[in-house]
Amino acid sequence: xxxxxxxxxxxxxxxxxxxxxxxxxxxxxxxxxxxxxxxxxxxxxxxxxxxxxxxxxxxxxxxxxxxxxxxxxxxxxxxxxxxxxxxxxxxxxxxxxxxxxxxxxxxxxxxxxxxxxxxxxxxxxxxxxxxxxxxxxxxxxxxxxxxxxxxxxxxxxxxxxxxxxxxxxxxxxxxxxxxxxxxxxxxxxxxxxxxxxxxxxxxxxxxxxxxxxxxxxxxxxxxxxxxxxxxxxxxxxxxxxxxxxxxxxxxxxxxxxxxxxxxxxxxxxxxxxxxxxxxxxxxxxxxxxxxxxxxxxxxxxxxxxxxxxxxxxxxxxxxxxxxxxxxxxxxxxxxxxxxxxxxxxxxxxxxxxxxxxxxxxxxxxxxxxxxxxxxxxxxxxxxxxxxxxxxxxxxxxxxxxxxxxxxxxxxxxxxxxxxxxxxxxxxxxxxxx
Numbered sequence: 001x002x003x004x005x006x007x008x009x010x011x012x013x014x015x016x017x018x019x020x021x022x023x024x025x026x027x028x029x030x031x032x033x034x035x036x037x038x039x040x041x042x043x044x045x046x047x048x049x050x051x052x053x054x055x056x057x058x059x060x061x062x063x064x065x066x067x068x069x070x071x072x073x074x075x076x077x078x079x080x081x082x083x084x085x086x087x088x089x090x091x092x093x094x095x096x097x098x099x100x101x102x103x104x105x106x107x108x109x110x111x112x113x114x115x116x117x118x119x120x121x122x123x124x125x126x127x128x129x130x131x132x133x134x135x136x137x138x139x140x141x142x143x144x145x146x147x148x149x150x151x152x153x154x155x156x157x158x159x160x161x162x163x164x165x166x167x168x169x170x171x172x173x174x175x176x177x178x179x180x181x182x183x184x185x186x187x188x189x190x191x192x193x194x195x196x197x198x199x200x201x202x203x204x205x206x207x208x209x210x211x212x213x214x215x216x217x218x219x220x221x222x223x224x225x226x227x228x229x230x231x232x233x234x235x236x237x238x239x240x241x242x243x244x245x246x247x248x249x250x251x252x253x254x255x256x257x258x259x260x261x262x263x264x265x266x267x268x269x270x271x272x273x274x275x276x277x278x279x280x281x282x283x284x285x286x287x288x289x290x291x292x293x294x295x296x297x298x299x300x301x302x303x304x305x306x307x308x309x310x311x312x313x314x315x316x317x318x319x320x321x322x323x324x325x326x327x328x329x330x331x332x333x334x335x336x337x338x339x340x341x342x343x344x345x346x347x348x349x350x351x352x353x354x355x356x357x358x359x360x361x362x363x364x365x366x367x368x369x370x371x372x373x374x375x376x377x378x379x380x381x382x383x384x385x386x387x388x389x390x391x392x393x394x395x396x397x398x399x400x401x402x403x404x405x406x407x408x409x410x411x412x413x414x415x416x417x418x419x420x421x422x423x424x425x426x427x428x429x430x431x432x433x
Contacts, residue, residue, distance in 0.1 A: 013068050013147070016048060016155040017041040021163075021194070021218070035216045036061050036194060039157070048151050055150040063192045064223070065146040068156055070186035072174050075145045078167045080138040082128055092124040092138050103129045103136060142167040146192065159192065159218070165199060166218040173220045180222075180230065189223035232346055319415045322423035329380055329396050337392040347394055351386050354401045358409040358417045372421055379424035 018040045023031035036059040041049045056063060067075045082090040084103070090110075091099040100110035100122065109115065110122050128136045144159040161167065178185040194216045203209040222230070320328055355373045362372045378384030381393055389397075401417075402410040409417065 013145075014155045015145075015158060016045050016153065017157045019063070019146075019157050019159040019192075021161060021166075021216070033215065035196075037063060037192075048153060051151050052148070061194045063146075064149055065190050065192050065220075066149060066188065067174075067186055067190070068145055068147050070184060072178065072185065076170065076174060077143045078171060079141055080124065080126075081141045082136050082138045084131055084136060089136065090128055090138055095124055096121040097124055100128075103131060140164045140167045142170060144170060146190075149189075161218055163215075163217065165197070165215075170218060170220055177220070177222050180234075189226045191221050191223055193219045193221065195219050228344065228346075232349055319412050319419070322416075322420040325400075325416050325420050326380055329393070329400060332399055333390070333392040333396040336395050337390075341392050341395050343391045343394045347398060348386050348389075350403065350407060351394060351397050351401070353407045354398075354403045354409050355386075355417065357407055358401070358414045359421065362418065362421060375424050375428070376417060376421045379427065380420060 020031075020038045020040065022033050023038060025031045039052060039056075039060070041052065069075050079098070080090075080092040080094055081088055088099070089101045089103065090097060096113060097110040098113045099108075101108050109117075114120060115122050124138065126138050128138065130136065139162060142159075142161045142163075145156045146159055147153070147156050161170075174185065177188060177190070181188055196214050197217045198212045199215045199217070200210045201213045201215070203211045221227075352373070355376065356369060359369050359372050359376070363369045374384040377386060377389075381389060381397075383389050383393075386394070386397075401413045404410075
């Protein structure tokens with residue numbers, strides 16, 4: 001049997017440290033603001049301290065975290081609080097006091113959100129009164145419980161802030177991440193960051209005036225890899241109704257080539273102009289300079305690029321024969337490789353989805369369509385898995401398919417795909433489509 005009020009409380013993890021923004025307090029002054037986190041770990045936790053130092057060093061600006069509970073209010077405590085000589089004398093939710101003591105007698109005036117005299121709520125006010133010549137004010141205070149995965153401990157740290165900007169940012173960011181993830185936030189890989197921001201501050205030299213200064217504020221973001229996959233899942237969920245005949249296949253190694261510094265996926269990450277710059281007459285090399293390599297045309301658009309190619313394909317003769325399509329993709333991939341190109345998970349998924357739709361009538365069921373897609377991609381590129389293709393080849397495939405916003409390949413590309421599939425089946429002695 002539970003002991004009421006003692007053993008029937010919510011579950012909890014032990015606290016093993018604190019994460020702070022400022023330096024240690026002086027005897028009569030607050031600690032100076034820092035540009036990194038000051039992490040305090042229980043002195044008995046020597047192994048944990050060593051693990052943290054190995055993972056983050058002594059001046060971390062980014063810390064990986066997860067939240068221990070799914071309810072934001074159990075992880076994040078933002079209140080307005082006032083202190084005198086280290087003792088909390090008031091706590092408010094911004095509307096009413098939750099706790100308050102008299103500055104003169106020390107008696108509790110508000111307990112559990114109501115007055116101890118008449119049982120009614122007591123409205124919040126910023127200035128409680130004076131102690132000596134000092135105004136005692138209720139200021140924003142935030143405490144966030146976090147678990148640091150690298151420490152391999154079911155124990156939490158408390159992140160402290162007294163900035164109204166931090167309190168607002170963290171509240172909004174946690175709510176947004178939970179909303180994006182369908183109401184689930186526990187276990188989501190997050191990154192706690194410190195970033196510079198220009199904010200309005202009181203001018204100490206001119207009381208009553210404010211100046212803008214750089215302050216290193218708190219920010220919480222979802223881990224970039226996790227967010228990329230989440231955005232991909234959202235894209236799949238938003239596919240048009242006509243796509244249900246052949247659902248998008250997502251292979252297990254979807255993020256094999258994803259790196260966080262590639263930024264967020266976009267619909268048009270590699271504009272055509274990036275690889276199809278025309279050679280103007282005034283750019284021709286002078287006679288005394290080494291002869292410039294011969295120009296080649298983009299196999300799908302006809303634009304001239306500064307990349308030599310042994311075979312010149314005429315895009316006006318499309319649709320290509322299957323062997324011409326192979327050569328065109330190889331030529332375009334080579335041009336993109338020299339230009340320097342990269343892809344996002346979304347680009348690979350788009351190739352898969354567009355091909356699925358283009359080949360939807362090539363087989364009686366989903367598995368047959370997927371088998372045909374692997375066969376076609378393998379015949380065109382020598383690698384049947386879209387997720388294992390190089391970035392330049394992925395972008396060459398997208399340039400060829402020229403999909404619209406609903407992931408429909410162009411009519412020409414669809415005709416070429418079906419013809420190439422038939423040739424691929426003949427090459428492995430299978431019946432043609």
